Amino acid sequence: MVQLSFGQIVINELDCDTPGTDDAEFLELKSDAPNFPLDGYVVVFFNGSTNPDTGENRSYMALDLDGYSTDVNGLLLIGSNTVSPIPQYIIPSNTIQNGADAVAVYQANDYDFPDLTTAYVDGALIDVLIYETNDSDGTGLVPIFSAFNPSIQMINEGAGGNANSIQRNNDGSYTVGTPTPRQLNDGSGIVLNGLLTTIAQTQYNEGDSFDITFTTEQNVTSDLSFSISLNNGSFNTSDYTGTTSLTIPTGQNSVTTTISLTDDSDDEGDEVLKISVLSLPTEYLKLNDKLEIRVVDNDYVVAAWGTPLNPTYGVVSSTQPAGYYDSLDGFSGAALKQAIQDIIANPAVVRAQTYADIIDILKEADQNPANSNQVWLLYTEQGRAKLDYQGSSSSSTGKWNREHVYCRSRGGFYSIKDDDIPDGKDIYWTTTADSLRHGNSDAHALRAADGPENSSRNNQNYGASEYDGPLGNSGSFKGDVARSIFYMVTRYNGIDVVNGYPVDTTPGFIGDLATLLEWHRNDPPDDYEMNRNNIVYTWQHNRNPFIDEPDLVEYLWGTHAGELWSQSLSVNDHDLVHVQVFPNPAKNGFYIKGIKAETRVELYSIDGRKIEGFKTNHDTFVDDNLSSGLYLLKLTSRGLSSLKKIIVE
Structure with a gap:
């Protein structure tokens, strides 16, 4: 048996089974030094049953001890609030299993032992107790932990429903007797x-x-x-x-x-x-x-622009420097894409921040316009307190975390050295188009997201056949997602967006391109997205061009693919070509965005009956309580007309 040494933590007492409702079980740890801090230690419970779904020497609970310390007698009691005296570390009642099982102390963290981790011995193992209650199984734990202690044996607490506990003696052996929670087993010490x-x-x-x-x-x-x-x-x-x-x-x-x-x-x-x-x-x-x-804090700030669920347009202006996109004029196809990359991946200008910095960037860039104390969650379309960020070892329920829109496994990028250091705007990496590793921490493609929903999306492609957002979503995130993907495949070499749903066994591809094009068209950039682009620019010194110049998407992948891009023509050649109507299909009305001059708007039923007509010189919202069906929207400006189809669900 391993003897107690300075700073050593041992399992001092275990009561795994109690009479009646079995709600008073506990675990007691002991340090040789009083008031010993337990930061860096974790208690892990292993199930020794032969059921492959729950047992076979795998973990079922891990308790992180950071922030706890032993008392003046060197004890820490772990149990439910039905244990008397009350434990320092509270867990739910009837949680510790009766056996044949094991409990171990490691120098590690709870997240190192997700449920169903197979028991093992390494240099981090501090102490272990294998126990039973007249059980026949669990023998597989003994050979595993014999590598830690060759003479280790299974200790029997007694028959089911017993009134005993397993207690460690000062010589390292064990005794079974009347429980003594929060007291030294030999009766010495201070009664607290x-x-x-x-x-x-x-x-x-x-x-x-x-x-x-x-x-x-x-x-x-x-x-x-x-x-x-x-x-x-x-x-x-x-x-x-x-x-x-x-x-x-x-x-x-x-x-x-x-x-x-x-x-x-x-x-x-x-x-x-x-x-x-x-x-x-x-x-x-x-x-x-x-x-x-x-x-x-009830003094939160409400922005002048709306959330993605209630978007506004034209309130937030792009902060791009004068002439930022001038070098794109006259290019098409692959040359146009290269010209964009030359801007947004320019190693003399563009900066890469750490993955830890992303937390601070998202708190600023993804701030909820309706409440400055919250971030706006991408897929679930709601605000959540900035304080509710999910730490590395906490549950994701009710928390937000960092979502890679272009998921890491598909991009082939992961955290790198120093990525866990939040060192601020002015400390950064130089980055190039070939620095795909920096895609791990590119804020243009990382968003605040609900923890469980982030897990649900996992590494799925986008589209109805894989990930289309949570049930009942309004789609307010879809254009944002599309433009993030288009940014990533333009900014970095080695990744691409394709039609269909590529498997993830070969990193470098994500889909579905056709879906993302529709998402981009039906959910154009709003003020929230423009503000986000402006904030990320202050950190990374590059912008998402598909927010500033959304028509670029069409010239690379859409209806104008292969045509020459001209920034001036794209704005002035025929204003109505670039007017967008969304969402389409519509449910409760639709937006008309991109109007640059006085325009006559006329809405017709499919049989030619005029439903509404008006003039406007700015973006507008149409809500006529339309019944389901197909409609025609006619836009007339400067002697030219454009006809668009609208589907109402």
Whole structure:
């Protein structure tokens, strides 16, 4: 058996099965040093059953210990809130399986052990206990962990529903006996009185007041005085009022303080306060600590432009430098694409940022126009608090993360050295058209997305046969996606967009081109997308040309493919050619975008009956509560006419 050494963490006690509802099981860890920080450790539970769907020596739960420490006796108790005394680390009741199973401590992170990870031994393994409750299976765990301890054996807690626990002796052997949670197994040590912090909810608005209650497990025998801090990051004493020096009087077991959140006029963004108990005497134990409460800032800013669900046009102007696209005139086909690449991949100008920088870029570029404290989520078409970014080890539910529109496995680009360092705008890599690795962190093709929806999209191609967005989406993201793909295959060598749905076994291709062309046409660039283009430009010093000059798409892949591009002609030759009508098919009306001069708009049914007619000299929205069917839209300007078909669903 591995002996205890300085800084060593061992499994001190395990109660895997309890009488009745089996809701009082627990795990207790022990360090030889008191108050030992457990950052960098993880507890992993392995199922030793022979069921290939759930067991066969694979993990079913991993608990990251970052932020926790052992107490003055060197103990950390892990269990549900039905365990008495209350554990420091709370898990759901009836979670620890009865056996034959194993529990191990590694120097690692919980995300190193996703569910169904096969048990293994390496240099990161600190301690392991294989246990059972009169079970016949689970023997496969012994040979695996014998590489860690050749004499390792399975310890039997007793029959099912037993009142025992497995306890480690000081010599490293094990005893089965009456459970002693949060106490040293030999009866020595300090008997601690636990202090529990409770709050009613975890989110309040500026201007709200709330109570924090502190309760000891037993009445105090003398006045217990302690202090608390709420400071965390930008949240400090200017953001609240209330008593933070507290006393539980002799003979009592609780005290409550009321905190009032300051309602100022500053747009600080949502913040998180952290309740930390300070200066607690050694005979007391913090049962929980550093509870977080979100403080929602009601001073958020609403932009002058709309969200992709309620788009506006012409409010945000492109910040492209004068003459940015002049070098494209007179080119067509592959030469035109090369001329665009020469601009947006120019190594003397263009910068590549790290993948970690993308988080900060998205908080700015994907900011929700309706609430500056949120980002706008691509596929699910909703705002979400910037604070709800998914960390590397947290659940994705209710969180947002970074979505590669051109998915990494199809592009063949992944994180590289230093990609995990957020070093800001002024530290960057030089990049070229051949620097495909930088596609991993190109903000023109990375978007804020709902975590689970990002996983649902995975690495599918775009289109009805693979990924068309979540059920019931309005399609407000589709043009944005198309233009991001068109940007990527122009900016970088080695990737392309093709018709159909290519398999992902050979990186370099994504589809479906025909779908993306329709998405581009039916969802043209709006103010949200233009603002995004402007912000990314401040970081990368390049732009997505298909937002600034959307007609370029047609000259490379669409109706004008092979024709010579001329920036001046594209604007002035025949204004009506470039007018866009979207969405098409339409459900609740449609937009007419690209009108540059006074235009007569006439809407006809398919049988020639005129439904509406009016004049306009700017983009407009048509909503006539039309019934399902096919309609004709006639546009007349400067003596020229254009006829477009509209489908109403």
